[in-house]
Amino acid sequence: MLIVKKFGGSSVANKERIFNVARRCIEDYKAGHDVVVVLSAMGDTTDNLIEMAHSINPKAKKRELDMLLTTGEQVSVSLMAMAMQALDVPAVSLNAFQVMMHSTSKYGNARFKRVDTERIEHELDSRKIVIVTGFQGINKYDDVTTLGRGGSDTTAVALAAVLHADKCEIYTDVEGVFTADPRVVKNARKLEDITYDEMLELASLGAKVLHNRSVEMAKKYNVELVVRSSLTEAEGTVVKEATKMEKLLVTGVAGDVNTARISVIGVDDKPGTAFVIFNTLAKNNINVDIILQSVGREGTKDISFTVASDDLEQALEILEDNKERLTIQEITYNKNVAKLSVVGAGMMSNPGVAAKMFESLYNSRVNINMISTSEIRITVLIDEKDIDKAMNAVHDGFIMTE
Amino acid sequence: MLIVKKFGGSSVANKERIFNVARRCIEDYKAGHDVVVVLSAMGDTTDNLIEMAHSINPKAKKRELDMLLTTGEQVSVSLMAMAMQALDVPAVSLNAFQVMMHSTSKYGNARFKRVDTERIEHELDSRKIVIVTGFQGINKYDDVTTLGRGGSDTTAVALAAVLHADKCEIYTDVEGVFTADPRVVKNARKLEDITYDEMLELASLGAKVLHNRSVEMAKKYNVELVVRSSLTEAEGTVVKEATKMEKLLVTGVAGDVNTARISVIGVDDKPGTAFVIFNTLAKNNINVDIILQSVGREGTKDISFTVASDDLEQALEILEDNKERLTIQEITYNKNVAKLSVVGAGMMSNPGVAAKMFESLYNSRVNINMISTSEIRITVLIDEKDIDKAMNAVHDGFIMTE
Numbered sequence: 001m002l003i004v005k006k007f008g009g010s011s012v013a014n015k016e017r018i019f020n021v022a023r024r025c026i027e028d029y030k031a032g033h034d035v036v037v038v039l040s041a042m043g044d045t046t047d048n049l050i051e052m053a054h055s056i057n058p059k060a061k062k063r064e065l066d067m068l069l070t071t072g073e074q075v076s077v078s079l080m081a082m083a084m085q086a087l088d089v090p091a092v093s094l095n096a097f098q099v100m101m102h103s104t105s106k107y108g109n110a111r112f113k114r115v116d117t118e119r120i121e122h123e124l125d126s127r128k129i130v131i132v133t134g135f136q137g138i139n140k141y142d143d144v145t146t147l148g149r150g151g152s153d154t155t156a157v158a159l160a161a162v163l164h165a166d167k168c169e170i171y172t173d174v175e176g177v178f179t180a181d182p183r184v185v186k187n188a189r190k191l192e193d194i195t196y197d198e199m200l201e202l203a204s205l206g207a208k209v210l211h212n213r214s215v216e217m218a219k220k221y222n223v224e225l226v227v228r229s230s231l232t233e234a235e236g237t238v239v240k241e242a243t244k245m246e247k248l249l250v251t252g253v254a255g256d257v258n259t260a261r262i263s264v265i266g267v268d269d270k271p272g273t274a275f276v277i278f279n280t281l282a283k284n285n286i287n288v289d290i291i292l293q294s295v296g297r298e299g300t301k302d303i304s305f306t307v308a309s310d311d312l313e314q315a316l317e318i319l320e321d322n323k324e325r326l327t328i329q330e331i332t333y334n335k336n337v338a339k340l341s342v343v344g345a346g347m348m349s350n351p352g353v354a355a356k357m358f359e360s361l362y363n364s365r366v367n368i369n370m371i372s373t374s375e376i377r378i379t380v381l382i383d384e385k386d387i388d389k390a391m392n393a394v395h396d397g398f399i400m401t402e
Numbered sequence: 403m404l405i406v407k408k409f410g411g412s413s414v415a416n417k418e419r420i421f422n423v424a425r426r427c428i429e430d431y432k433a434g435h436d437v438v439v440v441l442s443a444m445g446d447t448t449d450n451l452i453e454m455a456h457s458i459n460p461k462a463k464k465r466e467l468d469m470l471l472t473t474g475e476q477v478s479v480s481l482m483a484m485a486m487q488a489l490d491v492p493a494v495s496l497n498a499f500q501v502m503m504h505s506t507s508k509y510g511n512a513r514f515k516r517v518d519t520e521r522i523e524h525e526l527d528s529r530k531i532v533i534v535t536g537f538q539g540i541n542k543y544d545d546v547t548t549l550g551r552g553g554s555d556t557t558a559v560a561l562a563a564v565l566h567a568d569k570c571e572i573y574t575d576v577e578g579v580f581t582a583d584p585r586v587v588k589n590a591r592k593l594e595d596i597t598y599d600e601m602l603e604l605a606s607l608g609a610k611v612l613h614n615r616s617v618e619m620a621k622k623y624n625v626e627l628v629v630r631s632s633l634t635e636a637e638g639t640v641v642k643e644a645t646k647m648e649k650l651l652v653t654g655v656a657g658d659v660n661t662a663r664i665s666v667i668g669v670d671d672k673p674g675t676a677f678v679i680f681n682t683l684a685k686n687n688i689n690v691d692i693i694l695q696s697v698g699r700e701g702t703k704d705i706s707f708t709v710a711s712d713d714l715e716q717a718l719e720i721l722e723d724n725k726e727r728l729t730i731q732e733i734t735y736n737k738n739v740a741k742l743s744v745v746g747a748g749m750m751s752n753p754g755v756a757a758k759m760f761e762s763l764y765n766s767r768v769n770i771n772m773i774s775t776s777e778i779r780i781t782v783l784i785d786e787k788d789i790d791k792a793m794n795a796v797h798d799g800f801i802m803t804e
Contacts, residue, residue, distance in 0.1 A: 015457055015458055018458065019458075049477075052481065053480075053481065053484055055417055056417055056420065056421075056485050056488065057484035057485065057487055057488035059488075060484040060487070060488075061483075061484070061487055063494075064480045064483045064484050064487070064494075064495060065480075065484075067476060067479070067480035067483075067497075068476070068477060068481065068484075070476075071473035071476045071477050074469060074470070074472075074473045074476075075451075075470060075473050077469070078455075078466045078469035078470035079454065079455065079458055079470065081463075081466045081469070082455055082458045082459035082462040082463070082466050082467075082470075083458050083459060085459055085462070085463055085466070086458060086459035086461075092465075092466075093466060093469050095469075095546075097499040097544070098544050098545070119544070142500050143500070144497075
C-alpha cells in the first residue's frame with residue numbers, strides 16, 4: 001500500500017514532535033507500506049519569515065517572499081529525514097525542484113499544473129521514506145511559488161493523486177471533522193465520514209480543518225482523505241464520495257466571525273448595477289460572500305453583502321472611491337456580525353431544513369440579518385455576540401435529535 | 403562593466419547591514435554596471451542549523467545536512483532582493499537550481515563542474531541586480547550540495563569566470579590582504595597586490611582571507627580578485643598574475659595555531675613504510691601537513707608530521723588501531739605547537755631567505771621544531787606560546803627592512 005501522510009507545522013514544531021512524526025511514519029513503513037510524507041514549516045517559522053521580510057520591505061514582492069518562505073519547509077523535511085535516519089530507517093527529503101511540482105506562475109497563491117513522479121518513485125523503489133516539502137511549487141520561469149496558507153494539504157492530495165496512493169492522511173491537532181467546533185459546541189461529535197461536497201462547504205465556511213483547494217482536488221481525482229490527529233491513535237474522519245444510501249440531513253454546523261456586512265444604499269434600479277459593483281470589488285481581489293438585494297426608495301435599490309473582516313477596510317475604500325460611478329448614495333457597514341451555516345448532503349432531498357434551523361434560532365432569541373442557501377448548505381448572518389449560543393442551538397436541534 | 407560582488411555572512415547579519423550591502427551594490431548599478439551579488443547565510447545561521455541538525459542526529463547524513471544548510475543562503479538572497487526593491491532598484495534572487503550551478507556529487511564538499519549563464523544573463527539584460535546564493539551547487543542526482551566552509555568565495559569566482567566579469571570583489575571584515583595578521587603583528591601593512599600563488603600559500607597557511615579553492619579557480623580562469631572591506635571604502639588588495647618585474651621577497655607572514663605534531667617512533671626502516679602510514683591516514687580524510695623523517699635506533703626510523711588540531715584525536719586513534727601493521731613502536735604527540743610561514747614569489751630567485759628567517763627567530767630565542775619549504779614558502783613549526791613574538795620578529799625582519 002502507498003500512503004501519503006501530511007503533517008502541519010505544529011506537528012513538527014520541535015525535536016520531540018519531529019521524532020513523534022518520524023515514529024508514526026516508520027510504523028507504516030515497517031508494516032511494508034510505501035510512505036510519502038508531506039511537511040509544513042516548523043511551528044511559527046512562516047510567520048517569523050514574513051515578519052522578517054516586512055521589516056525589510058513592507059511591500060516585498062511576492063516572488064521574493066515565496067523564495068524566502070519556501071526555505072521553511074526545506075528545513076522541516078531535511079530535519080525529518082535526519083530523525084528517521086537516526087532511527088535507522090532510510091529516508092530522503094525532496095523539495096519542489098527535486099520532485100518537480102509544476103505550478104501556475106502566481107506567486108503567493110499558485111496552483112499545481114503537473115507533478116512529476118519519477119524521482120519519488122525511484123526513491124520509493126529503493127525502499128526509502130520520501131519526505132516532500134509542502135506548500136510549494138515551481139513555475140514556468142523556474143521560480144519558486146507558494147500555494148497560499150494551508151497549501152501543504154494540497155501538496156499531499158496532489159501527490160496522492162499522481163502516485164495513485166491508496167490513502168492520503170491529513171494529520172492535524174484535532175481528531176477529525178466534527179459536527180461543530182468542539183470548543184464552542186459542547187455536544188459536537190466526530191464524524192466517521194463526510195462527502196467531498198459537505199467538506200467543501202464546511203472548509204469554506206471556516207471549519208479550518210482542511211484547505212479548501214485540497215478538498216476540491218481530492219474530489220476531482222477521487223483521492224480518499226483521512227483527517228486525523230497527530231497526537232492520538234484515534235481513527236479520524238474519512239472524506240470521500242457519498243456511498244451510503246442514507247445521508248445525514250445535517251453533517252455539520254460551522255460558525256465564522258471573520259466576516260463583515262457592507263450595505264450600499266440607493267443605487268440605480270436598472271440592469272447591470274450589481275454587476276458593476278461586484279466586478280469592481282472582484283478586480284481588487286475582494287471576495288464577496290452572501291449577497292442580498294432589496295427594493296429601495298424611488299427607483300433605487302439597496303444591496304447588502306458580506307466580506308471577510310480583513311478585507312472590510314479595502315472594500316470600503318474601493319466603494320468610496322467609485323461611489324459616483326456606482327451610483328451609491330450611502331455606504332453602511334457592520335463588523336460585529338457572524339456567519340452560521342449548516343451543511344448536509346441530505347438536504348437536497350429533504351425540504352424543511354431551513355425552517356427547522358430558523359425555529360432553533362427563534363427559540364434562542366437569535367435575530368437573522370441575512371440568509372443564503374446552496375443545495376447542501378444554509379447560511380445565516382447573525383450578530384457576532386450570538387454566535388456561540390446559536391451554534392449550540394442549531395447543532396442540538398439537528399444533530400442531537402437525529 | 404560586469405562586476406561580481408561577494409559578501410560574507412557577517413556583512414548581511416541584520417537589517418542595517420543588508421541595506422548597507424544593498425546600497426554598495428546599487429552604487430555600481432547606478433553607475434551603469436551590471437551587478438551580480440553572491441551572498442552567504444546571515445550571521446550565525448549556518449552554525450545554528452548545524453547545531454539543530456546535530457541535536458536531532460549527531461551523525462546526520464551530509465546529503466540531508468546540505469539540504470538543510472542551503473536554506474541559509476536562500477534566506478539571505480531573498481531578503482537582499484527585497485531590500486534593493488525597497489530602494490527602488492529592480493533585483494532578483496536566484497538559488498543554485500535557478501542558476502544551475504552543476505557540481506560534483508560530494509555532499510558537504512562539492513566542486514563546481516559547470517555553471518549555466520542563461521538565467522543570469524537574461525536577468526542582467528532586463529537591468530536587474532542578480533543576487534545568487536553562495537556556497538551551494540546541484541549534483542547529477544538533482545540534489546543540493548555545499549562547497550564546504552568559505553564556499554561562497556568560490557561561487558563568486560565561478561560566476562565571474564563563466565560570465566567573463568570585469569571584476570570580482572570579495573568583501574570581508576578586513577581591508578584587504580595584510581603582510582601579517584594585524585591583530586598579532588603591529589607593523590603589518592596592507593598589500594596593494596599579491597599573486598595567486600602567494601595568496602594560495604597564505605590561504606592554506608591560515609591567513610583566512612580567501613577560500614583556497616576560490617583562489618585556485620581564479621588562477622585557472624584568470625579572474626582578477628579584489629579583497630576589500632564591506633565597512634569602509636578603502637581600495638583593498640588585488641589578487642592577480644604577477645605583472646611586476648620586481649617581486650617582493652616576502653609578501654606575507656602567517657601563523658597558524660590550529661596544528662598538532664604527531665611522531666611515530668621506531669618504524670621499520672624499509673621502503674614503503676611512510677607510504678603505508680600516510681595512505682592509512684589519507685583514507686580516513688586526515689590531511690597531513692609538514693613531514694619530517696629521521697633515522698631511529700637499530701634499523702628503524704622516526705617520522706614526525708603535523709595535522710590540524712581538530713584531526714588530532716582521530717589521527718591518534720587510527721594510528722593506535724593500526725600500530726602493529728604500521729610497525730610503530732611508540733606514538734607521541736604535541737598539541738601546543740604552531741606553524742609560522744613566510745610567503746613570497748621573490749624567494750624563487752633569492753637564496754638566503756630561510757637563513758634570514760632562522761636568524762630572526764634565533765634573535766628572539768624561538769626554538770624551531772620542524773622545517774618545511776616550497777618554492778615560494780618557508781614554514782617552521784615552533785612552540786605555540788612563541789607564535790606572536792615569532793611572527794613580529796620575522797615580519798619586521800623581512801618586511802620592515804625592505
